[in-house]
Amino acid sequence: MSEVWELWTYLGEGPLLWLTLTLLAYLAGDWVSRHFGRAPWANPVLIAVVILAVVLAVTRTDYATYFEGAQFVHFLLGPATVSLAVPLFANLARLKSALLPMLAALVAGSVTAALSAYGIGWALGVEGQTLLSLLPKSATAPVAMGVSEAIGGAPSLTAVLVILTGIIGALVVTPMFNALRIRDWRARGFATGVAAHGIGTARALHVNETAGAFAGVGMGLNAILTSILAPLIVALL
Amino acid sequence: MILHLAILLTFQLIGEGLSRVFLPTLPGPVIGLVLALLAFVAAPRLAETIRPTATGILANLSLLFVPAGVGVVSHWRLLASDGPALVIALVGSTVLALLVGAFVFLGVARLLGQGPER
Numbered sequence A: 001m002s003e004v005w006e007l008w009t010y011l012g013e014g015p016l017l018w019l020t021l022t023l024l025a026y027l028a029g030d031w032v033s034r035h036f037g038r039a040p041w042a043n044p045v046l047i048a049v050v051i052l053a054v055v056l057a058v059t060r061t062d063y064a065t066y067f068e069g070a071q072f073v074h075f076l077l078g079p080a081t082v083s084l085a086v087p088l089f090a091n092l093a094r095l096k097s098a099l100l101p102m103l104a105a106l107v108a109g110s111v112t113a114a115l116s117a118y119g120i121g122w123a124l125g126v127e128g129q130t131l132l133s134l135l136p137k138s139a140t141a142p143v144a145m146g147v148s149e150a151i152g153g154a155p156s157l158t159a160v161l162v163i164l165t166g167i168i169g170a171l172v173v174t175p176m177f178n179a180l181r182i183r184d185w186r187a188r189g190f191a192t193g194v195a196a197h198g199i200g201t202a203r204a205l206h207v208n209e210t211a212g213a214f215a216g217v218g219m220g221l222n223a224i225l226t227s228i229l230a231p232l233i234v235a236l237l
Numbered sequence B: 001m002i003l004h005l006a007i008l009l010t011f012q013l014i015g016e017g018l019s020r021v022f023l024p025t026l027p028g029p030v031i032g033l034v035l036a037l038l039a040f041v042a043a044p045r046l047a048e049t050i051r052p053t054a055t056g057i058l059a060n061l062s063l064l065f066v067p068a069g070v071g072v073v074s075h076w077r078l079l080a081s082d083g084p085a086l087v088i089a090l091v092g093s094t095v096l097a098l099l100v101g102a103f104v105f106l107g108v109a110r111l112l113g114q115g116p117e118r
Helices: A002-012 A015-035 A044-058 A063-075 A077-083 A085-090 A092-097 A099-123 A128-134 A141-150 A155-179 A185-207 A209-236 B002-021 B028-042 B044-059 B066-111
Strands: none
Touching: A002 A015, A015 A044, A015 A063, A015 B066, A044 A063, A044 A155, A044 B066, A063 A077, A063 B066, A077 A085, A077 A141, A077 B002, A077 B028, A077 B044, A085 A092, A085 A209, A085 B028, A085 B044, A092 A099, A092 A209, A099 A128, A099 A185, A099 A209, A099 B066, A128 A155, A128 B066, A141 A155, A141 A185, A141 A209, A141 B028, A155 A185, A155 B066, A185 A209, A185 B066, A209 B028, B002 B028, B002 B044, B028 B044
């Protein structure tokens, strides 16, 4: 048994083990999600995070060691953000035709997300850096982390809040909009992208192609608006 | 594929540079996205060129959030004290933002006489 532990410790020191486990955990999460017909509660990110958190706890590995391997995946968030230009461009004509509804929904959704998160957190006794870390939580991870740093939050905490927001959004969006009988895929997708960034967009892409395209736009526009709005809100509070 | 990745990274790199020098509040990848969109409008063939790689990355967008999500393990202590409040804030604000976003979209579309697209 001690040889196995030694080998694990040796492999755990390099990036290969944690990069491989990140991909395997995601494949497992994606398999479960597909197995249950993309049911909202079987969220692939949630499943992968739980698997990896358990592995880290059992092997007593700290996050810094894990991230040395996982950073290669994390890095791709940048090119992925640029990649959003492709579906945006493909849907440019349809987006132009819905420009005013989108801009109105963007401002309303973005301000609601930031202020209600801050307000509820404040009312429940959350303070200081933790409270500030909540403000950019609806923007996509790399953007929210940058904004969090700029306004005096904790970027690593914001990253976790961003992921949780995305998972919550992906969980509630389909049952909620179905119950409310909202059938316009543009409105559903766009609101999802604004409120629940990439994880919501990934969910929207699984549900409906139009919703996915509008979610991608909502996510991209909210990334821009949050980076302008969050510093303004902090200055006014 | 390497060419496609190089193009995406070039837009991101220019974005990071502009962010650093002119627009510190706008993250580099977001500026890269805007630049890429402008480039596609000027040269639509560029969008076609990188489409396979861009689509491939976006199809697995969820994967890219996993490393940041695992960061939850370094915040156990904070989550033990502020966890319930943070979860309520996240659930409440996400549901509110979804509702406000969707209803404002529908309301403005109706005001402009643009019926829902089915």
